[in-house]
Structures are given as structure tokens and as C-alpha cells.
Amino acid sequence: MEDKIFKEFLEKKGLKFTKERAAVLKEVFSTHNHFDPDDLLIKMRKKGIRVSKASIYRTLPLLLECGLVEQVEKIDKHAHYEHTFGHGHHDHLICTKCGRIISLFSEKLERLQEKLCKKENFRSISHTLEIRGYCSKCNAKLK
Amino acid sequence: MEDKIFKEFLEKKGLKFTKERAAVLKEVFSTHNHFDPDDLLIKMRKKGIRVSKASIYRTLPLLLECGLVEQVEKIDKHAHYEHTFGHGHHDHLICTKCGRIISLFSEKLERLQEKLCKKENFRSISHTLEIRGYCSKCNAKLK
DNA sequence: TTTCTATTGCAACTGATTCTCAATTACAAT
DNA sequence: ATTGTAATTGAGAATCAGTTGCAATAGAAA
Secondary structure, eight states, X not given: OHHHHHHHHHHHTTXXXXXXXXXXXXXXXXXXXOBOHHHHXXXXXXXXXXXXXXXXXXXXXXXXXXXXXXXXXXXXXXXEEEEOTTSOOOEEEEETTTOOEEEEOXXXXXXXXXXXXXXXXXXXXXXXXXXXXXXXXXXXXXX | OHHHHHHHHHHHTTOOOOXXXXXXXXXXXXXXXXXXXXXXXXXXXXXXXXXXXXXXXXXXXXXXXXXXXXXXXXXXXXXXXXXXXXXXXXXXXXXXXXXXXXXXXXXXXXXXHHHHHHHTTOEEEEEEXXXXXXXXXXXXXXX
């Protein structure tokens, strides 16, 4: 599982699987929701886990690099993340009214994107698709 | 053209089409490249146009709101924009090696996205698709 | 144990963006 | 032309996310 992946990734880079890094990892995987670094800190503090802001900010790029976490929702002012292990890549519909986030995955969409990259001779590594608008509920309320 | 669109938008909101706003608009449309607020300020200063940083930061959201400008590449630490009038929405391939940005538009892709939204009863207003990876040149260099 | 390097927390820092506020301006009504 | 009102401006202070320097600590290897 994720511990193992992270550990091996760290070892390969000559880095250590410390208890702080383990704690951040655990917290990241304790929920399926999106989060930002500050959320994480607050939640950990509440649980009595001692980690510094700096350690969180230092650990997140590592988790990104080994693919356990993805960055999402770049429209807002601060970075948001979500873990990806267990449920692969997907895109997001973001309701700008109520903030609801709907995850979505389409094999067809992925294939089409890949095809478009090929046409440009572009080797894609990752991508983000965010569609903003109104979710069904908010749309109904708008009349 | 864009002046008219902006002016009417402002009037509708009870705001004024001032010379500062006009100057920012003009500058935004003077190039087809992406830009960030600071770029804009520097370029305007060089041309001897007097505007404050604050005015730029206040004008950009208005341009976003009326659709003359879109936000792109939130991946970096600061916001990037591009104007959209004259060449409609498009997506981006971003080379993480050399920073090159390739614009791309696919009717088919747009339609597919729209279809996926319908399935979720989601009314889409705008979207961003960013594909990160290696452009042809960098990919070749990587051998 | 000693040595070496990676890691940590803290606090100071950075740089982008937003806010405050007094002075200015546009415009409609007098 | 003058006034009143509300929007707007510039300058700098404030904020806030994210980063960095550093001294103290921890772990692994010798």
C-alpha cells in the first residue's frame, strides 16, 4: 500500500522514512476529500500529532513526485491536493456557487487527449481538467 | 471590439470606463502572449503609461468576469492570464522542461466534455485543461 | 561510540495579492 | 458653471501562502 510505495521512493532517493513523513502520509490518506496544506496541519494538531508547517510543505512535493498525491483546483489562491492511490486519475466539475466538487473519469476523454498530444508530438505526463459551472442543485435554484 | 464589450459590461454594473481601465485593457490586447500582472505593470511603465499596481489587480477580475480574459497556468506561484477575444477558448500543453506552451483546440474534445457534464446534470460555464509533459524538442533531447 | 548526512522546528523571510484611506475624478442634477 | 454623490485612484501598509536559514536532533553506517 501507500506506505510501502512512499518508503521505497524515499529510499531510492537516499531519503528517510521518518515518523513525521509517515504521519503526513497517513493523514493525507485518512480521507478521500481534497485538502490544502493548512487543513492538514490543523487536523493533525487536533489529533495531537506534532508536525511543523515546514514539514508538511516539505513532504507534499515528495508525495507529488512519487504520484501518491495530485494537485487540483488551481483556480483558487492556494494549492489543493488529493491523494490518488486506490482511485486513479480523474477530472473535476466544480460548482462555483456551492463549491461542490464532482469527480469524473472518462476513458474516452483520456484517449482523445492522448491522441491530441500525439498530433503535436507532445509526451504527456499528467493533466488537469477542471470544469467550472453550476451543479444540478444550484442550477435548479437559479430558477 | 474589446473596448465596446468592456465599456458596456462596466456600464451594466454601474462602473466607469476610466482611462486607467482602458489602458490596462489596451495593454492586455497588445500581445497574444500569456502574461502575469507584474509583466503588465512593467510593460506599461516602460511605455510611460502611469497606472498603479492596485489598478491592474483591480481591473483584471473585471476582465475575467466579462470574459475578455481567461486565467491559465495556476501551477506556478502567481496567476497567469491571456486575452481571449478574437481567438476563442483553447487548452494548453505545457512543457515542464523548457516552459514552452502549445495552444490547442479541439471541437471534438469540447463536445465530449459537454456531453460528460450533461450526464451529471452540470451546467458548465468555463473550463481549463492543462496537459503537462515534454514537448517534441525536449523529448528528443531526453533521447 | 563516533561520524556523517538527512531532518526537524522555529522563526524570519519572501513575494504575490489585497486592503486602507485620503485625495481625485466623472457625471448627473441643480 | 457648481455642487453632491459615488466610484476610482495611487501609495504604501497589511496579509497570507509558501519558503528558507539555522541550530539542534536523529539514524544509519563505520
